[in-house]
Amino acid sequence: MSTIKDIYSFLDGLYPRTLSCEWDNDGLMVCRNSEREVKKVLLALDVTRKVADEAISGGYDLIISHHPLIFRPLKQLSEEYAGALIPMKLFSAGVSVISLHTRFDAGEGGINDTLAALLGLDVISPFGPDGEKCGRLCTTSETTAHGLCNKIKETLGAPCVLCGNPEKEIRTVALLGGDGKSFISEALKVGADAFVTGASGYNAALEAADRELAVIDAGHYHTEFLPLVQRMTSLISSAFADVSVAVSGAGCEISCF
Incomplete structure (x- = not known):
């Protein structure tokens, strides 16, 4: 039991x-x-x-x-x-x-590690402000900002918003599911080519684009929901064979048209 x-x-x-x-x-x-x-x-x-x-x-x-x-x-x-x-x-x-x-954001194998794996990114290290190392710095096979957007849309079913040059070559990606406005400066510090997040903020993204950082806003819900479901289902099902796990059918209250 x-x-x-x-x-x-x-x-x-x-x-x-x-x-x-x-x-x-x-x-x-x-x-x-x-x-x-x-x-x-x-x-x-x-x-x-x-x-x-x-x-x-x-x-x-x-x-x-x-x-x-x-x-x-x-x-x-x-x-x-x-x-x-x-x-x-x-x-x-x-x-x-x-x-x-945030403990599931920051922890090994949590939201952001799972999001990186879903997007085919290789994690190098955590990144973020002191005491908030929730994000992940990753590498990717050679692509462009536009190509990365297409991969995100295909994988997460997300309506991507790109701020920056769509033809920019991308090899390093800073990533944070959910609200990443406060992490844009950290993405710049670590020298990422692109920052993938769920909510970036207009002014912060515009400033980042001026500094050659492509900001891809894929939606708060989309950047966290699938990683949560995939990882948590695996964890609970593997550790507790007598427990059934289901995903809420209530869905997201925010729709894209």
Whole structure:
């Protein structure tokens, strides 16, 4: 029998809190009984109302998300306070939530290592500001910024946005799934030809392009969802044979037209 405690201890061993960014709030978000048996796990990038409803109606014992369900301190536990509604609903139903966020970004084999592997990139080293080495510096076979965009679109189903010269030759790629605005200066420091991220910011990307760094914005959701699903499914299925893992059908609330 596998319990909430077993699964969290396993994940915490692979991706300990020491890997988390100082400002982050990740870990065990909701848990009414850590000794509860886990038979069904639901994976989601975000724990939205629809994901919570899906977990409850589907009889799931545990949700594993990337983004923390509780990021800022809760001001009150009340139906009148929107931030508390989903945690209260899940707690009442006995559904636990684990969110690993930046420790899963930074850790070996986590979001960014998996994203690099999906894109056919070879990781050289972590990169990022001190205390936030979540990104990855990679090499790639000879290509152009346009060619790299096409690879990302094909692999992730992402609507790429390129800021820079599409014909620029690319051999080194700095990569960070999710919001990478604060990592653009670090990508410049390590001498990358391109920076692939999920959210770059207009002004920061424009400035980077002026300094010969091609910035490829592939979407926050697209750069994290597939790596999360692929890696976490493998981890849980391999370590807990008695636990079934499913991907939330609630999907992304943001669509591209």
